[in-house]
Amino acid sequence: MADDKEVIEALANEKRLFEPSLEFVKKANTASSALYEEAARDHEGFWARQARELVSWFTPWDRILDWNLPFAKWFVGGRLNISYNCLDRHVESGHGDRVAIHWEGEPGDKRTITYFELLDQVKRFANVLRDLGVSEGDRVNIYLPMIPEAAVAMLACTRIGAAHSVVFGGFSSQALADRINDASAKVLVTADGGWRRGEVFPLKSQADEALENTPSIEKVVVVRRGGNDVSMKPGRDHWYHELMEEASSDCPPTPLDSEHLMFLLYTSGTTGKPKGIMHTTGGYLTHVTYTFKYVFDIKPETDVFWCSADVGWVTGHSYIVYGPLANGATQVMYEGVPNYPGNDRFWEIIERYKVTIFYTAPTAIRTFMKWGSEEPAKHDLTSLRMIGSVGEPINPEAWMWYREHIGGNQCPIIDTWWQTETGGVMISPLPGVTATKPGSATFPIPGVAAELVDDAGKRVERGGGYLTLTKPWPGMLRGIWGDQKRYQETYWSRFAGRYFAGDGAKLDDDGYLWLLGRVDDVMNVSGHRISTTEVESALVSHPNVAESAVVGANDATTGQAIVAFVTLRGGSNVSEKDLRDHVAKEIGPIAKPKTIYFTPDLPKTRSGKIMRRLLRDVAEGRNLGDTTTLADASVVDELRKKATAAPNED
Ligand code: PRX
Numbered sequence: 001m002a003d004d005k006e007v008i009e010a011l012a013n014e015k016r017l018f019e020p021s022l023e024f025v026k027k028a029n030t031a032s033s034a035l036y037e038e039a040a041r042d043h044e045g046f047w048a049r050q051a052r053e054l055v056s057w058f059t060p061w062d063r064i065l066d067w068n069l070p071f072a073k074w075f076v077g078g079r080l081n082i083s084y085n086c087l088d089r090h091v092e093s094g095h096g097d098r099v100a101i102h103w104e105g106e107p108g109d110k111r112t113i114t115y116f117e118l119l120d121q122v123k124r125f126a127n128v129l130r131d132l133g134v135s136e137g138d139r140v141n142i143y144l145p146m147i148p149e150a151a152v153a154m155l156a157c158t159r160i161g162a163a164h165s166v167v168f169g170g171f172s173s174q175a176l177a178d179r180i181n182d183a184s185a186k187v188l189v190t191a192d193g194g195w196r197r198g199e200v201f202p203l204k205s206q207a208d209e210a211l212e213n214t215p216s217i218e219k220v221v222v223v224r225r226g227g228n229d230v231s232m233k234p235g236r237d238h239w240y241h242e243l244m245e246e247a248s249s250d251c252p253p254t255p256l257d258s259e260h261l262m263f264l265l266y267t268s269g270t271t272g273k274p275k276g277i278m279h280t281t282g283g284y285l286t287h288v289t290y291t292f293k294y295v296f297d298i299k300p301e302t303d304v305f306w307c308s309a310d311v312g313w314v315t316g317h318s319y320i321v322y323g324p325l326a327n328g329a330t331q332v333m334y335e336g337v338p339n340y341p342g343n344d345r346f347w348e349i350i351e352r353y354k355v356t357i358f359y360t361a362p363t364a365i366r367t368f369m370k371w372g373s374e375e376p377a378k379h380d381l382t383s384l385r386m387i388g389s390v391g392e393p394i395n396p397e398a399w400m401w402y403r404e405h406i407g408g409n410q411c412p413i414i415d416t417w418w419q420t421e422t423g424g425v426m427i428s429p430l431p432g433v434t435a436t437k438p439g440s441a442t443f444p445i446p447g448v449a450a451e452l453v454d455d456a457g458k459r460v461e462r463g464g465g466y467l468t469l470t471k472p473w474p475g476m477l478r479g480i481w482g483d484q485k486r487y488q489e490t491y492w493s494r495f496a497g498r499y500f501a502g503d504g505a506k507l508d509d510d511g512y513l514w515l516l517g518r519v520d521d522v523m524n525v526s527g528h529r530i531s532t533t534e535v536e537s538a539l540v541s542h543p544n545v546a547e548s549a550v551v552g553a554n555d556a557t558t559g560q561a562i563v564a565f566v567t568l569r570g571g572s573n574v575s576e577k578d579l580r581d582h583v584a585k586e587i588g589p590i591a592k593p594k595t596i597y598f599t600p601d602l603p604k605t606r607s608g609k610i611m612r613r614l615l616r617d618v619a620e621g622r623n624l625g626d627t628t629t630l631a632d633a634s635v636v637d638e639l640r641k642k643a644t645a646a647p648n649e650d
Pocket of ligand 1: 267421524
């Protein structure tokens with residue numbers, strides 16, 4: 001990061017500035033600096049106003065904030081229900097007929113779901129969960145493709161005060177089992193399978209494997225989507241459509257304490273064990289509703305929003321399910337990949353539904369660039385009025401391509417920085433206010449306080465540093481499920497009194513923030529967070545592997561690519577493909593190393609520490625600097641020779 005001079009210098013030379021157009025400003029939900037000023041004057045009062053105006057409460061709170069660093073309680077004593085905020089209140093105010101979700105399956109099948117219909121399904125499924133024995137405070141695991149039932153299941157949990165734990169459908173059975181067990185979930189909601197790249201991928205069979213080792217699960221609900229064969233265990237497994245048919249649609253929303261646990265979402269840290277990030281009810285909802293209104297500038301009456309993320313990630317939680325629905329917006333939800341049946345599927349969808357706001361990841365944008373600007377040019381994208389990016393640093397070139405070929409040179413771009421832990425957007429332009437620079441996430445949004453610090457924790461006013469957050473915010477994580485010590489150590493111990501995000505960033509002469517990526521052992525591959533240790537543990541769990549070291553190497557499309565260095569057990573042999581498949585089985589296909597180097601030894605310091613920096617240099621083909629601290633320098637020579645040979649990949 002901070003020492004990555006080339007990147008910093010290249011970014012520092014970025015002088016282009018794009019002001020929002022007059023036309024955009026005229027209609028923007030906020031077009032002045034008033035929100036920034038209000039938040040700077042009275043941080044808590046500012047958030048309290050958002051909570052009061054944007055969220056419906058059954059019981060008002062007594063105190064805005066209890067802050068006992070690092071533990072926050074927001075809107076203390078208040079009671080509310082999230083599904084009520086996302087559904088009932090829109091139906092009650094006469095918007096039941098508004099489309100909540102235009103859903104499109106990968107094969108081309110379509111469903112249109114109004115707010116009224118979504119509410120009806122959520123109430124039924126809430127009753128289904130209750131009938132299966134789920135009560136307030138229980139955890140429900142969700143392992144589904146991108147189908148509306150995912151949103152129904154999540155909202156149904158919030159209706160009765162159960163916490164959901166959604167596991168991305170691309171994760172392996174082992175990863176699912178680990179997450180179920182950590183959360184002690186009672187019920188699993190899954191599907192037979194889903195569509196991806198023109199084929200059905202099985203989910204239930206993966207779930208079945210996981211369920212062999214998940215004693216807490218009592219019942220399984222299976223949505224029929226793929227139509228593939230599944231085995232159903234009598235007494236335990238039930239079809240979603242059968243239960244829904246019988247379920248009552250009478251289910252009043254349960255008033256829940258503002259600090260009631262709303263969901264767990266597992267994310268990679270620097271150790272092998274994923275962390276169950278805890279989010280609670282009132283603060284999270286306030287944060288996502290507020291950001292969706294002002295950062296995404298939503299006009300519920302006229303906009304059609306589309307976020308191309310998966311509900312299995314935090315982006316899907318905050319900006320497919322809760323932010324859009326709490327605002328009463330209409331959105332598109334798409335099941336499959338961007339290149340089925342052709343490379344223009346996304347642009348076809350934007351044209352079909354007249355999408356006005358599109359939100360995707362830099363990896364996707366770089367892939368679209370590779371496919372060529374003729375793909376979007378085949379479609380009318382003039383409905384778009386704003387476009388956004390999330391998940392990784394966006395390089396200026398991709399930003400400019402996105403602006404020109406998707407945004408038609410007239411849409412503001414919001415590059416939004418945030419994390420699973422922050423719940424919602426933290427650093428981003430306000431599209432009607434901020435002049436943007438290609439590749440910069442610009443400034444903390446009103447209500448968020450961010451500062452860079454150096455190694456010693458001293459504030460950095462210009463140049464590179466570690467990104468920290470200095471004030472509590474409503475959407476902040478409330479801890480790590482079952483491990484509050486780890487919460488404190490991971491986020492709050494590196495710099496006294498500050499939340500350390502794990503990212504490096506740079507402040508330019510105009511005070512703009514440029515995110516530079518992770519500074520810890522967390523990789524960011526196609527916008528997905530994967531820890532090096534997690535992949536290393538998966539590799540060494542293979543019987544033939546003695547030792548491994550994993551690094552993230554820069555990759556022009558995926559941001560980072562996973563590169564593994566592996567030492568095999570004496571006399572044994574295993575192919576790269578087998579090892580990749582093994583990692584896919586342990587974690588999921590997203591964690592498969594792109595390149596594996598076999599080496600008789602790993603470069604280590606004399607005290608036995610693996611020299612990752614050196615391995616990164618090897619992986620990225622850089623000249624190696626100082627290797628004098630190495631215990632055995634010949635190891636590196638060998639590796640360097642291998643790295644100059646063409647890397648293999650599936
Ligand atoms: O490194 C940052 C990167 O993604 C990390 C958070 O990952 P996750 O919890 O999976 O959430 C991703 C979606 C919110 C951050 O620590 N990141 C996210 N957004 C950006 C980003 N890096 C640069 N620019 C962004 N806009």
